[in-house]
Amino acid sequence: MSAMAELFPIELTVNGRRRSLEVAVHHSLLDVLRDDLELTGTKECCLVGECGACTVAMNGQIVDSCLVLAVEADGAEITTVEGLAAGGRLSPLQQAFLDTGAVQCGFCTPGQLVAAADLLARNPRPSVPEIEEGLAGNLCRCGCYVQITEAVLAAAREADR
């Protein structure tokens, strides 16, 4: 089979902005976010849905964007890490990540943040085991897990105030 890719027109909303584009049908949502839309906050690592670096929210559900074809996202609403700071201000969760020391190299951070925001949306007062289970799909090789959990707890407290 040739390398000539079949193109497919899609429309999607990314961080509140409507985008119409033609995508190669074998390109993942991750490819299209990073290469076509130049939203490079979402990271590429394992490409098998194990590490969570490419986590984005699709129609309000977090997914590994490496395991979603861009064509599958036709009509979808996507939130990436770039969409978390409303009006350019850090969200309480983003600020908590900085305050608790949940960011070392930072490469897993975008995925962690999108997953943590989703966790808090579903469960505004999570327990430590719930946070650990909820974020287990996001690997951090720097080993910031304890601080990430503290950040989620801090953001939950902040939202309660």
Add this chain to the structure above:
Amino acid sequence: MSTDRVGASPNRVGGVGRVTGAQRYAADIKLADALQVKLVCLPVARGRIVSIDSSAALAVPGVRFVMTAADLPQPVPRFGPQFTDRPVMAVGETKYHGEPVAAVAAETKDAAEEGARLVRVDYEALRPIVTLADALAPGADLVQDASIRPRDPLAGTNVLREHRFGWGDVDATPADLVVENSYTFPIVTHFAIEPHVFMAAPDGDGIAVWSSIQHPYWLQRILAGVLDLPLSRVRVFAPDPGGGFGGKQHAKYEPLVAFLALLTGRPCRLVLSLEQTFQAVRRTCTEVHVRTGLMSDGTLAFVDVKADYNIGAYADIADRVVGKGSYPAAGPYRVPAVRIVSRSVLSHTTPATAMRGFGNPQVNWAVESNLDEGARALGIDRRDIRLRNVARTGDTLNPVDTRCDGEWDQAVRRAAEMIGWDTPAPPGHGRGIALGFKSGPTTGLSQSTVRLLSDGSALVYAGTSDMGQGARTVWAQIVATELGVPLERITTVSGDTAVVPYDQQTSASRSTVLMGNAVLRACQDVQAKVRAMAARLHGVPEEQITVERGIVRLPDREVAIVDVVKPGLGRMAGEIVGNGMARKDAEPDHPLQGSAAFFEFNCTAVEATVDEETGDITLHKYATVSDVGKAINPLQVRMQDEGAAIQGLGHTLMEHYIYDDEGRIRNLGAIDYRIPTSMDLPLELHSDVIENADGPGPYGAKGMSEGALISAAAAVAGAVRDATGIVIRDLPLSPERVWRALQERSAR
């Protein structure tokens, strides 16, 4: 206290970019008109290349070039930080699975991938040497042709080098008890979440290279050598790595991509997959034989260690790992007699490289575990035997090296206390304790420039790679402290060899000490110039003025530095430039060519239970305490220490490469190479620091961040032994391995 200064924990410099997605890692940088590169490899580790046919690949629309070794200067250039043994691409025979035999450059990733599939390589599969036993067997094939190591008496073997260290006479030293055992440490990999990225572009008469590299200046020298260019024509851009852990210290495929860029005249971009990263970097695996001699009161009489490290196909920095990692094998103890023989052994596996702990975790696991067995045999508490032997400040360790530079017993007592060592353990619970120990850098050179600008803001240039340790935050805190500039008015600059002064390397937990001192001295240089300026401005002799911590002290009053600088620079503005350098020279007669700038010391204490039916280990309490001299940024110290502990739990509990007979890694990639997730942590994990301001770095700081990883395995295994009675001398302590040991115990 100001939240900007040394001893506080301000938000990390570069933090906002990291939580908003704005931070640009290497793969996020788009070069205009770039060609995308894919590598072509053989499906075996060791194959003799018969022919390469690129015609089908070149017919793919968008494919511009297929580079093979024949396109390179002949003989094909070789490089390496220690030995110039690694060719830009495989020559004649591949030496490990994943070694490139061709590289396809195309307009799109899809075309490059398609082209790479269509490059036809005829090869003859040869039997690879995978294990230490294979490599050391009499008559074993040679991994490296003897001709690349001329005049080396070991060139006719697979032993790259043998290292011998020690003092005293082990054989003549009496001991009441000798404990003798063998231990193994598996092959593990860095698994930085950012896979390696290499880009290169022709740049005038030279070349520009982008790499997720820890040592940009060393890479610059390697490239200049391979390409025969002056250093001034090789510009290395080193964006902050997305995790390094040693795996990104040295050149890998940068020379290959640089040749592609020069041959095509276009920017070229190679992003490795995680699988390719696994094939490119890994830790040395090790078999260690230890004899520990003890007196009946628990005093160490001797330590006798033989360690063979499997380093893979090319040396990279791994032979240095072997030497420097085995050298401190006797630990942080006063030992009258020590003998260490370690060998770097070649095999047809991924070239091993530096990895957090640099050869020490492998030997420490063995020596600390063996000490536990001695303590048990003598009926001595395992903490107490360590306290009995651990060196005190000023004690001699190795007679030719730096003396004990910390109050290490404080860390031992503190870690033990944190898990309640002196209280009875709950039924079924076991405890373990181990000391992590490592020589800091043996040589080093870091240079820094600080520019105090006319509005009182500042720029600090420091070539350290900020790969998660938060180096730039430390530089900014030093500048804030010394010059009184608020953090939000300080910009740190790194990652460009054409702009930022030289730094030898980002490794060995050196940066806070070496670059920290360079930054501090650059600030002091600025302070001296401010002092001269204040003298001129106020008509006061310089001798009557002091400048420190952001304040200019005149005979009659104190003013902020900025209040001298603004009027001092006047209407034409300008700036005050300070330079600083920290240098630790080599010592040619020293066994490691240099004594330790400081020692890294850690104590880990653990309380665990074991599910006797399944072999699952549960870590109930985990305490890690490091002697850091001074925590310039306590939060970052904690992040490093706890992160190192969790990374150490990876090789302790679950990580290892599994090879097949063809020398291929079977568990290649994230599905079957398991690392700890957020659900694999100790139920309680706490860290603490010992601070006595007794380090050689700014404000008494020492390097840290590796110690907590070094001691993890022995501490956990000790707790498992304590809980169950089983002794395991091979890592990882996977549920299955623990279960097997439990079965054997029951059968006895």
Add this chain to the structure above:
Amino acid sequence: MHTFAYARPATLAEAVALLAEHGAAARVLAGGTDLIIRLRDGTLVPDVVIDLKRIASLRPGVREEAGLVVIGATTVMTDVAADPLVRRHFPALADAAAVVGSVQIRNRATLGGNICNASPAADTAPPLLVYDATVVAEGPGGTRRIAVDDFFVRSGVTTLAGDEIVTAIELPLPALRMGAAHERRTRRRGHDLASVTLCCGVREDGVTRLSYGSVGPRPVLRVDETGILADPAAPAEARTNILEQLLADASPSPRSMRASPAYRLAMLRVLGRRALATALERLEARA
């Protein structure tokens, strides 16, 4: 990734026609969490990928009808695990769905995909076998119902015809009380493929249904009708003997790198005992 044609049929008939047209050169895309990995690594190179997610009649969800709970094939694990009907009547299935991969994976992986993939390690297979599920398939000849025990053949192979599409999984509402539990063994506590996955269901009439996977080419169902396993008062030796008989069909591969056969077989027994004990407790609690 190789290129392919992408089809997004709006009706089941269209999808079935596409499958019939392309035969083995077509691949069905539901959640994609397995398929996309295999498209990327080149183990699958289809000419056409047929995305089921725009088919109106395949809308995901769980409903109750005529004594059955019907789970749409494209229902994702997250929704299976959270669904009140599933949790009430088939809690071990909810438990199994809740441990498939990470949150991200569970938001995409479908129940239909999990069984069509026919991985011996599929976590939902043992509970579906214990709960006596039926697979509903649509093909050119119309609708076919396949008992789930007749569905699995071996790794990656089912009795589904090449031109059939799984549309739903039906679970009969239990006429008798049952306590059931799912257990699994992994190499770490975080998400992982199971090296043993097992479900045990004990009915109030004394029948015990035991199913296990990842210890042979396909998940196995064995039933004890003696009542001995369900009777905590029965002699331990008798219960052990029955359990051994039920577990005798395990034949784990020596080639797997995830666990050795000896460990899998030993863990099968540990998990079997644990699941049985939990199942009995749950049966008690339902009384």
